[in-house]
Amino acid sequence: MVQITYVDAAGTPRTVRGEVGSTVMETAIRNNVPGIDAECGGACACATCHVYVGEAWEEAVGPAEPMEQDMLDFASDVRPNSRLSCQIRIKPELEGLTVTTPARQG
Numbered sequence: 001m002v003q004i005t006y007v008d009a010a011g012t013p014r015t016v017r018g019e020v021g022s023t024v025m026e027t028a029i030r031n032n033v034p035g036i037d038a039e040c041g042g043a044c045a046c047a048t049c050h051v052y053v054g055e056a057w058e059e060a061v062g063p064a065e066p067m068e069q070d071m072l073d074f075a076s077d078v079r080p081n082s083r084l085s086c087q088i089r090i091k092p093e094l095e096g097l098t099v100t101t102p103a104r105q106g
């Protein structure tokens with residue numbers, strides 16, 4: 001299990017444990033983390049699982065694939081560290097990962 005902290009738009013952190021092999025989105029849904037709607041269920045087809053990856057984690061998380069990048073165009077307030085959390089697979093190197101959820105999704 002890997003520790004992941006979700007920070008909401010107001011700056012309130014919430015730390016949960018995520019399973020290696022699962023995704024950052026699935027872990028959020030499983031733990032009722034607010035701010036991640038995940039309307040398409042993880043198919044990279046909705047952009048309502050948009051998060052900002054904490055600066056210290058950007059390299060470990062890696063860049064978005066082209067398909068994810070295309071879908072991110074539909075998200076609001078996209079930044080260089082924007083990712084779709086259903087496309088971030090949890091691996092041991094992500095222990096302590098911090099992501100911030102945007103003020104609004106879609």
Ligand code: FES
Nearest residue numbers: 042044046047086
């Ligand atoms: Fe729909 Fe991630 S859950 S794109």
